[in-house]
Amino acid sequence: MTIQKIGVVGAGQMGNGIAHVCALAGYDVVMNDVSADAMAAALALIGKNIDRQVSKGTVTAEDKDAAMARISTTAELSELGTCDLIIEAATEKETIKQQIFDALLPHIKENTILASNTSSISITRLASRTDRPEKFIGFHFMNPVPIMQLVELIRGIATDDETFHACQEVVERLGKTSATSEDFPAFIVNRILMPMINEAVYALYEGVGSVSSIDTSMKLGANHPMGPLELADFIGLDTCLAIMNVLHDGLADTKYRPCPLLTKYVEAGWLGRKTKRGFYDYRGETPVPTR
Numbered sequence: 001m002t003i004q005k006i007g008v009v010g011a012g013q014m015g016n017g018i019a020h021v022c023a024l025a026g027y028d029v030v031m032n033d034v035s036a037d038a039m040a041a042a043l044a045l046i047g048k049n050i051d052r053q054v055s056k057g058t059v060t061a062e063d064k065d066a067a068m069a070r071i072s073t074t075a076e077l078s079e080l081g082t083c084d085l086i087i088e089a090a091t092e093k094e095t096i097k098q099q100i101f102d103a104l105l106p107h108i109k110e111n112t113i114l115a116s117n118t119s120s121i122s123i124t125r126l127a128s129r130t131d132r133p134e135k136f137i138g139f140h141f142m143n144p145v146p147i148m149q150l151v152e153l154i155r156g157i158a159t160d161d162e163t164f165h166a167c168q169e170v171v172e173r174l175g176k177t178s179a180t181s182e183d184f185p186a187f188i189v190n191r192i193l194m195p196m197i198n199e200a201v202y203a204l205y206e207g208v209g210s211v212s213s214i215d216t217s218m219k220l221g222a223n224h225p226m227g228p229l230e231l232a233d234f235i236g237l238d239t240c241l242a243i244m245n246v247l248h249d250g251l252a253d254t255k256y257r258p259c260p261l262l263t264k265y266v267e268a269g270w271l272g273r274k275t276k277r278g279f280y281d282y283r284g285e286t287p288v289p290t291r
């Protein structure tokens with residue numbers, strides 16, 4: 001099937017990046033969020049991020065205008081009814097995702113593909129609650145979406161070949177590379193990455209090192225572009241904790257136990273960059289380590 005119009009549900013840091021790359025690749029995009037402010041902020045950020053590409057000469061000013069004109073926003077999920085592919089990128093909570101798919105079903109076309117950008121939640125389980133488990137897939141972008149090359153494609157137990165191949169074609173048209181993962185908790189990238197981040201929080205919790213020494217060690221000692229605590233703040237500590245909980249519950253192994261310090265930060269509402277406070281304090285000019 002040919003995909004021309006893409007719906008994006010959730011206009012947070014992932015949703016805005018997904019809308020950005022889809023519109024630049026020539027797809028019509030309809031973006032939805034519960035918050036009008038989030039949608040306005042997402043549009044402004046997309047404009048700013050494409051401007052960076054224009055100033056580097058990788059995108060022309062005409063391409064920018066055309067891409068921005070292809071993006072519309074709506075508070076009504078019913079307005080995603082004509083989309084060929086809908087990518088859900090709302091908060092990493094299964095109940096929220098289920099409610100979104102339940103609310104979408106009465107409005108969408110018979111052959112619309114439903115996808116989730118979830119970092120960890122079972123695609124098979126999300127799909128089983130819809131009327132089209134064979135047309136449901138995990139479409140997992142990496143953050144920041146305009147920069148990162150990878151998209152994980154996760155087939156639920158019922159995902160059919162037509163759906164999978166249509167999504168592979170979308171990934172190619174976005175200029176990205178797909179890797180296929182079986183549907184097990186947190187898939188491939190987060191199965192490996194998130195226990196490392198959780199271990200970094202344990203190292204902080206146990207006083208093995210400070211925020212700076214842990215991040216400096218991994219940046220200069222393992223050549224990671226960001227230290228694990230900086231990366232956790234970038235991803236969002238709520239999302240990191242949600243992923244650890246899915247690993248812990250889904251694989252029933254204590255090695256995935258979320259660090260109590262990570263839980264405490266989330267309980268405090270210190271979610272990282274998006275709330276201006278996490279392992280670093282982002283309220284000033286430069287981020288300041290908090291421990």
Ligand SMILES: CC(=O)CC(=O)SCCNC(=O)CCNC(=O)[C@H](O)C(C)(C)COP(=O)(O)OP(=O)(O)OC[C@H]1O[C@@H](n2cnc3c(N)ncnc32)[C@H](O)[C@@H]1OP(=O)(O)O
Pocket residue numbers: 049052056118119141142143144145146147148189190193225226231235239
């Ligand atoms: C949690 C999950 O489910 C899965 C995940 O996503 S896990 C997270 C995966 N992501 C990572 O691991 C990111 C690790 N960090 C990095 O790769 C780099 O630090 C980074 C690319 C984010 C920034 O790189 P940097 O060299 O420090 O900064 P900077 O030079 O300013 O930016 C590099 C490029 O990224 C762009 N960029 C930086 N932040 C951006 C953002 N938030 N949005 C869009 N573009 C961004 C810049 O414009 C620049 O573009 P060009 O290459 O075209 O010049």
Ligand SMILES: NC(=O)C1=CN([C@@H]2O[C@H](COP(=O)(O)OP(=O)(O)OC[C@H]3O[C@@H](n4cnc5c(N)ncnc54)[C@H](OP(=O)(O)O)[C@@H]3O)[C@@H](O)[C@H]2O)C=CC1
Pocket residue numbers: 009010011012013014015032033034035038089090091092093096099100117118119120140141142143234235236239274
């Ligand atoms: N952060 C990351 O690095 C990555 C995250 N992901 C996944 O992408 C998804 C989104 O994460 P991210 O963008 O970081 O999260 P954010 O918190 O930045 O954004 C989530 C957005 O979804 C909105 N939202 C909540 N409920 C609904 C709803 N019922 N309908 C529509 N929108 C809703 C939120 O609004 P409000 O704030 O008002 O609640 C918010 O604007 C998650 O599943 C996450 O696991 C995948 C790859 C990387």
